[in-house]
Amino acid sequence: MHFPPWFKGAPRLMACLLGVTCLRLVSAGFPEPASLPSHPGLPDPLVFLSGKPVKTAREWERKRRPELQAMFQHYMYGDLPPKPSKMNFEIVSEHDDFLGGQGVLRCVRVTCGGSDATVIDLMVVTPKGAKGRVPVFLAMNFCGNHAVHADPRIPLTRGWLYTSCAGCVDHHATEASRGSQAKDWPIADILARGYAFATFCSTDVDSDRAEVSDGVRAAEARARGEAPVGPDRGTIAAWAWGFHRCVDYLVSDRRLDRRRIVAVGHSRNGKTALLAGAMDDRIAMVIPHQAGCGGTAPSRGTVGESIERINRAFPHWFNARFKGFTNNPARLPFDQHALVALMAPRPVLMSNAQDDQWANPSGQFEVLQAAAPVYQMLGAGGVATSSMPAHGVLVRSRLGYYIRPGKHSMTADDWRVFMDFADVHLRAGGQ
C-alpha cells in the first residue's frame, strides 16, 4: 500500500494533538496484573508487551515509548491530569535587588484551571545581567519557597506543610519558617554559574496525606461530580503534572532557555522529577536525587525499600492497580529502567549517598545500565562505566551516576555536582 509522504508524520502529530487522551486509549486493553507473565529479571525495554522486539529507533519513538508511557500510568502512577484548558501566570512581584543585586527574584502565581483551579506559587530567580537566555533548574521543594531563602518578599506557602518543616505551626508556615532550609539551596552559587533557579512546593499540588486528597486530584474528582479519590489517587503523577504546569510558565519567560530546563527533586520529589521528564520532552535533563523505590530503584530490588513497604506506607503515591503487584513485583511488565529509558536521549543523573541504603544505590546503578540499550539505539551512548564509581566521583556520561559518603539529604555540595553534570551536557557546543 502507498501512503503520501505527509502520512509518515501523522501518527506522531495525532499523538501530540491527543496527548494524554491518546495514552488512555492505548491503555484500555492492558491485562490485569494477575494475568501478566512473571519476569524475575528486569524486562527488556526493547521488547513490546506483545513479545515483539523493537527493531529501530523509529519504532521505539513511535510505538514502544507511547506503550511504556501508557503502562506506567496504567499499572503504577495513575494517569497524569490533563493540561487545563485555562492557565494563568500572574507576576505577583519582581525584585532586581535579590541576593544583594546578584539576581532578579520573580514570584509567579501559576493558576491551573478556572473556578476550581489548583494554584502553584513558583519562585524564579535569574542571574542579573545575563547575556542571552539562561538554562534553568526547576526543583520541587518539601517545605515551601519561603524555606529555600529567607527573603521576606517570598510569599509564605498558603497550604498544608509537613510537621518536620521548621517553624510550622498546625501544619502551616509562619514567619519563623523563612529560610529554614537555605543552607541546602545554594542559589547564589547557581546564579554565579550562569543558571537560573525556579522552585515550587509539592503541597500546592497535593498535600501528601494518604487520608486527605485536597489538591488537583480532588479538583479532578469534583469536576467528575465524585467524592475525592482516597489513597489510590496517584500523588506522584499529580506532582509530576505540577512540574509540567511550572514548565508551561518557564517556556513563556523570555529570559530562560526553553531547551535547557532541568527537573530536580530529592527523594519522593526525585521520583516525581523522573516521571515528569519521562512524560514531557520539554524537560531537557532530570536529576532524581536519592529517589529510590518507586523512582530510580528497581521495583524487583532486594535492598532497602520494597514495593510492598512503599504501598503500605504511602498508598496514595500510586494507583490501585500498583497494589496488585505488592506481593508479586515480578509480574510488572516494566521496571524503573524503562522509566529512565523514556528520557532517552536526554541526560539523567542518579545521585546517591552511601548510608542511604533505603534508596538502594547499587540497584539504581543496575537500573541505569539496563536503560542504556535504549540510549545506544538512539545513538546517545550509555553509562561510561560498568562498575560503581568510587565515592565522590561523578560519572559524566549521558546516563550519569554519583555516590558520596553520608546520609539521606540534599546539600549545597550535591548541588555543585548537579551543576557539574549540567555543565557537561547543557553547555556543550559553547551555549
Ligand code: GCU
Ligand atoms: C520515605 C520513603 C521513601 C521516600 C522518602 C522521602 O523514606 O520510604 O520512598 O523517598 O521517604 O521522600 O524522603
